[in-house]
Amino acid sequence: MESLLPVVFASVAGLGHALEPDHVLAVSNMVSRRDALTPALRDGLFWGLGHTLMLAIIGAVLLLGRVTFHHWGYFEALVGLVLIGMALHRLFTEHAERPPRLNRTAHGWAFAVGLVHGLAGSGALVVLVLTEIHNPWLGLLYIVVFGLGSVAGMFGVAGLLSIPFTQRMRLSRRLRRTSVWLSSVVCILYGGWMVYSNVKF
Numbered sequence: 001m002e003s004l005l006p007v008v009f010a011s012v013a014g015l016g017h018a019l020e021p022d023h024v025l026a027v028s029n030m031v032s033r034r035d036a037l038t039p040a041l042r043d044g045l046f047w048g049l050g051h052t053l054m055l056a057i058i059g060a061v062l063l064l065g066r067v068t069f070h071h072w073g074y075f076e077a078l079v080g081l082v083l084i085g086m087a088l089h090r091l092f093t094e095h096a097e098r099p100p101r102l103n104r105t106a107h108g109w110a111f112a113v114g115l116v117h118g119l120a121g122s123g124a125l126v127v128l129v130l131t132e133i134h135n136p137w138l139g140l141l142y143i144v145v146f147g148l149g150s151v152a153g154m155f156g157v158a159g160l161l162s163i164p165f166t167q168r169m170r171l172s173r174r175l176r177r178t179s180v181w182l183s184s185v186v187c188i189l190y191g192g193w194m195v196y197s198n199v200k201f
Contacts, residue, residue, distance in 0.1 A: 010142045014149020018048070018157055022079055022120075022194065025187045026113050027154060029086045031162040032180055033093070039107075044158025045151065046107040050114025052147025058119065059143035063136040073198035075120040080194030082116050087187035090180060118147075 017023070027047055031040035 010145035011149035011152070014146040014151075015153040017146065018150045018153025021190060022083060023047075023051075023117060023150075023154065024157060024161070025083055025183070025190055026086065026117065027110075027158050028161045028183050029083075029090050029187055030110050030113070031158050032090065032183060034162055037159060037162055040158050040162030041155060042107050043110040044154045044156075046110040047114035047117075047158070048147075048151030048154040050111040051118040051150055051154070052114075052144070054115045054118025055143050055147045056140070059140055063139045063143075075116075077195045077198040079116055079120040080191040080198070082113060083187050083191030083194070086113070087184040087191070090187075091184050 027044055030043045030047070034040040034043065
């Protein structure tokens with residue numbers, strides 16, 4: 001029974017994991033492009049699903065195959081580059097004369113970004129699981145439950161972050177642009193820090 005305790009708390013840990021700065025910045029950048037709550041929630045859901053899928057795949061390879069990988073920092077740097085790219089693209093489309101209209105059902109980008117984030121965070125998670133859980137199948141269950149917790153967490157985060165950008169709030173265009181600029185600049189700075197701190201020049 002004691003061996004199941006880490007799995008029981010995995011979903012709670014996953015909820016907290018969704019609040020990590022790079023996750024929040026990525027999702028805030030995506031939902032700022034939405035003009036309603038429902039598509040923003042779907043972005044959060046698809047991000048979480050992509051994140052969980054990658055965690056499960058990498059976790060299965062490492063736990064069941066007993067392989068190791070020593071350069072996880074490069075994946076963290078990749079996440080930083082993705083954050084910078086997302087922010088620059090957001091700034092460009094915000095100031096375009098006719099910003100591209102998003103398909104409310106197209107959430108593949110959110111899923112792809114979630115995959116990248118899952119790739120970056122899986123190394124530390126699997127190492128943690130290996131030190132606490134010696135049964136590889138139980139460890140994989142922990143990772144899946146953890147990932148589902150992050151899906152729920154990001155679903156809620158996406159909903160909260162989308163509120164300032166919805167039409168219902170009826171914010172002024174200047175205030176909306178200021179919000180986009182501020183979130184994008186923070187995204188670029190944090191992404192740059194991730195690249196700098198994880199790549200040896």
